[in-house]
Amino acid sequence: MKGNIMKHTGFIRLFRGAAFGCAATLLLVGCTEEPISYGAGQEPDGEALETVSGTLRSRRSLRDRIPVRLVEGYEDDVADQIYYRLNTTTSQPVTVTVSPDLSLVDTYNDANQTNLQPLPIENVILGNGGALTVSAGAVFSEPLEVVFSAKNLSPGTYLLPLSLQSDETNPGVLYYGITVREFDDNLFQQGDNSLEIPLDTEWTTVFYINTSEAQAQYADYVAWEKQDINDFQNVYRASLGNIIVLRIAQVDYDDAMHRVLFAPTSDLFYTLEHSDKYIAQMKDKGRKICVCIEGAGKGIGFCNMTDAQIADFVSQVKVFVETYDLDGINLWDRGAGYGKEGMPAMNTTSYPKLIKAMREALGKDRLLTVVDYEEPTEYFYDTSATGGIAVGDYIDYAWHGYVSEDEPVVFCNPYNSNTLYVQRVQRKPFAGLEEERYGNVNVPFYAANSNLFMDFDGAWIYDLSGWGENPTCNLIVFNDLKLPEAVVTEQGCIDMLDNFFMNLSYDYDGNQLFNSIVVTRIPGIYRNSSKNYDTFAKDW
Template sequence: ADQVYYRLNTTTSQPVTISVSPDLSLVDTYNDANQTNLQPLPAENVSIGNGGALTVAAGTAVSDPLEVTFSADGLAPGTYLLPLALQTDADVAEGQALYYGITVRKFDKNIYQDGYESWEIPLDTDWNTIFYLNTSEVQAHYADYVALETIQKDEFKTTKQASLGNIIVLRIAQVDYDTASQRVIFAPTSDLFYTLEHSDKYIAQMKDKGRKISVCIEGAGKGVGFCNMTDAQIADFVSQVKSFVDTYDLDGVNLWDRGSGYGKEGMPAMNTTSYPKLIKSMRETLGEERLLTVVDHEEPTEYFWDTEATGGIAVGDYIDYAWHGYVSQNEPIEFCDPYNPSSMFPQVHPRKAIAGLDKNRYGTVNVPFYTDGSDLAQDMTMELWMMNTIMWGLERSNNIIVFDNLDITCCK
C-alpha cells in the first residue's frame, strides 16, 4: 500500500477536489516514451480509498492522504505498470498522472541445493540470532544464506539444518544535526537508501522466510545523540524515523548510541532523561507490532537500571530486546551478563540489569566476524576464548546470540 497526496503551488481560497483513477490507456504511451515493454496492472488489482477523491481544503496547499492498495492475486511474476490519472473541475491537475511500477515475485523459501538435490531449510526457532549488516560493505541479501548444520559426532549424521538470522539489523543510519535550525536529523546513508529502494532484490526474500528487518541508528560525531535531545527534538526525530520505517515497511528499529561525539563545544551536555524519553516516544509512535531494541554500551545506557535517574521510565517496559555492545575484531568474544554478577566467566565490562527487562530478553554474547587471517578466528584453542564459551553455555539464560557486522567471507 502507499499514500498519495496532492500539493498546490500556493494555498487555495476554496476547496479543490482531485479525482484519482487508473487509466490503463497510458501504458502504451509510457512504453513508447521510455522504450519499455511493461504490462498494465489490471484495475481489479488496485484499490483506491475515499472513492478516489483527494481534497485540498480552503486555506491550505496540501491534501489529506489517499491510500492506494495493490494486490498480486492472479498475476504471474513480473513488473507491471499502473498509471493513475488525476482530474479536477478546476483544471489544476489537467493531464497529470502518477505512475507505479509493481513487481510481483514468487514466494521465496529457504531452499538449499546440492547438485540435483534440493530441500527446504527452515528458519531456526531454537536460537534467536541477530545479524548486523553494513550496507556500505555487504549486499543485504547475503544474510539470507547463513545456515547451521549439526552433525552427530559418532555416526557423522546430520541431525539438524536451520537457517540463521531471525533479526537482520541494517546499517548505517545516523543522528545528524543542522546548526542553523538546531534540528536533529535522521540521516540514512546512500547505500542504505539504495538497499531499501531495491527491496525486491535485497530485502523481500528475507521477509518471505520470516526474518525481521530493522534499521540501526547510531551517532554521527556531531555532538548530539540520544542523550542530549530536547523534548521537541525527540518528537521531531521520532516522527522522521516513523516515516522512514513506514515507507520501507521495516519491522523495527535498533538504537546504538555510539560515535555521537558528546562534549563538543556549543552542544548540550549529556543527561539521563533524554534517552529514556526517546525510547518511550519511539515505542508509542511505532506501536507494539514493531521491534524496538537497544544496545547496552558504555555511558549512554549505564544508568538504565535506575528509574530515578531516568525520570521514572523503566526502559525495559518499552523495548523488546537489549544486548551488550562490547564487540571487537581485535578481542576474543566477550560475554556480559548483568543478571548474574557472580558468573564463572570474567566480565570485563560489568553492567547492571535494565529496569523492566527480564533476563530472557537480554543478549549476553556478541560475536565478531573476524577478518581473514585473524589469529582470533584461527586459534580455537585460545584459553580465554574457550573457557568463556564453555561457561556461557553452562550459565546462559536465553537463546539470543548477536553477530556483529556480517562479513562476505562467512558466506563463501
C-alpha cells in the same frame, strides 16, 4: 600462529575452530641436519627425560572427530589445519609425524556400529610430509595443512583416520568424516536460488549488515546443521538470522534550523528502495528486518536532545519505518561525539524519553531494541535518574555492544556476576527488562590471520562453554557480516559462525552437549556454479 600454506589447485576453505584431541607420547628430535628420532624419555646421551606428552588438535573440532563437507564434481578443495600441543615446554625441538592410517577404518566401524568407507589416499594431501614440530621453549607446533578433494568420489560418507606415527600401542588419531554429496537443488526456492530452509528455533540470531559493503540478502544464505558425532549424518538443519539489522542510519544535525535529523546513508536507501531484490525473500521466511541508528560525530545524539527534538526525530523515524515496511529499530548510541563545542551536555533523561516515544510511535507489533554500551545506557537501571521511565518496559531486547575484532568474544550478564564464564565487562540490568531479554554475547568476525580464531589461551572458548551450559537468553548477536576473503570460498564470517556454534557444543571438560552432536554449516550458493559469495558484495 602462521604457517606455510601449501599451494595447490582449486580454492581452499580454511576451517577455523578450536580443538582438544587425544594425547600421545612424543618422539623427540635432535637439532641436526638429518633429524634423528629418540625414544620417549631419552636424551641423546641416554639420560632419562621427564615424561612429555602432547595433544593432536584440529581447528575444526574440539574432539577427535572432524566433519568435512565436499560436493561431487566440484574442484574447490577443503582444508583443515592441525597442531600439536605439548603439556610443557622442552629445551629442544619436538617433532611428531602424522599420516593416514586406513587400517583403523574397520576398527572404527566396529566400535561405532557404522559402515563408513575409507577415503582414498589420493584424496588427501598433507603439508610438510606430515611433520609437526614444536620449537624449543614453545608449546604449540606450527600449523600443518590437511587438504581434502572430492575428485573421482561418489556421493557418500568416507572416513580418514589421521594417526600419529608412534611406538605406543594407542597413538593419537583424528578421525575425519568426509561427506560427499550431490548438489541439492531442493535447498533453493525455484527460480531465485534463495535457501529454502526454515528459521532456527533453538537460538534467536541477530545479524548486522553494513549496506555500504554488502547486499542485505547475504544474511539469507547462512545456515547451520548438526551432525551425529559417530556416523557424521545430519540430524538438524536450520537457517540463521532471525533478526537482520541494517546499517548505516545516523543522528545528524542541521545547524541553521537547530534540528536533529534522521539520516540514512545512500546505500541504506538504495537497499530499501530495491527491496524486491535485497529484502523481500528474507521477510518471506519470517526474518525481521530492522535498521540501526547510531551517532554521526556531530555532538548530538540520543542523550542530549530536547523534548521538541525527540518528538521531531521520532516522527521522521516513524515515516521511514512505515514507508519501507520495516520490522523495527535498533538504537546504538556510539559515535555521537558528545562534548562538541556548542552542543548541549549529556543528560540522563533524554535517551529514556526517546525510547518511550519511539515505542509509542512504532506500536507493539514492531521491534525496538537497544544496545547496552558505555555511558549512554549505564544508568538505565536507576529510574530516579531516567525520570521515572523503566526503559525495559518499552523495548523488546537489549544486548551489549562490547565487540572488537582485536579482542576475544565478550560475555556479559548484568543479572548475575557469579557465572561459569568470565565477565570482562560489568553492567547493570535495565529497569523493567527481564533477564531472558538481554543478549549476553556479541560475536565479532576475526581476520583470517587472527589467533583469536583459535584462541590458544582458551579465553573466549572456555567462556563460551560455560555460557552454553546454562544460557539465560537464547539471543546470539553477530557483528557486521563480513564478505568472503576470496572468490568462491566462504572464509570470514562463515568460518566464525561455524567456530562459534561448534564450540557451543562442548562443556568445560571438552564433553559434548546436545547428545553427541557436532555442529557444521550447510553449503550455500557458493556450491552452485552460477552463484558465489562474491555475489553479495555491494553491486550498485
